[in-house]
Amino acid sequence: MAPHQSPPAWSPLNKVGLALTILLSIGNIASALGPSPDVETGPPLGILLAGSILGLIGTVAGILAWVKNNRAAARLAAITIVLCSISALPAFFVDVPAGIKALVAAMVLVTVTALVLTFSGPRSTR
Template structure:
């Protein structure tokens, strides 16, 4: 299967978000500051790695299943960020989480968008 330009844009966005998840492992939240616990950062790092691998497989082989795995890992990663809306964190961190949630929704929608390939009609 071939993916459209919109699908590929979703893959690129998902890969960037996956790399950001991996980079969150490098700089954990210092003690006494608001932010995710290390266990959540570790889970997000694993989900970021799954996203990157699934995006590469989907891009190179054209498999929709790999695109679904990438979308699923992005959704789970987004769910781990949702407690920031309820935990009383700073406005700056809340803004960052909000942007990441919107970008995740956009990349999942783009990745799972069906290709518009013309179908021949036989009469």
């Protein structure tokens, strides 16, 4: 691509992936607002704060990627949702309710779906 050309516009599939990325990021912003009570098992406050910060960064980056057609911003937004998903994986290895494990599994599946859709290339016309 020549320096004066803009990157190709987002395809509809890419936009669905970006929308999922933005929604996941918005959901992560609220993670530190309601930390687990001391009697319940849950992530440490530091992890919740990190999730909120990553959610804020991911939301801004996702919106910039959508509005400005910025591929670097899309990569940054993707990194934030991957890091948030990784931070939730310990739920599979500790004694937490099955509902929490199902929620984490759903978040991981939506994250993978968002990544695949966001970065899928144009379809072949064969």
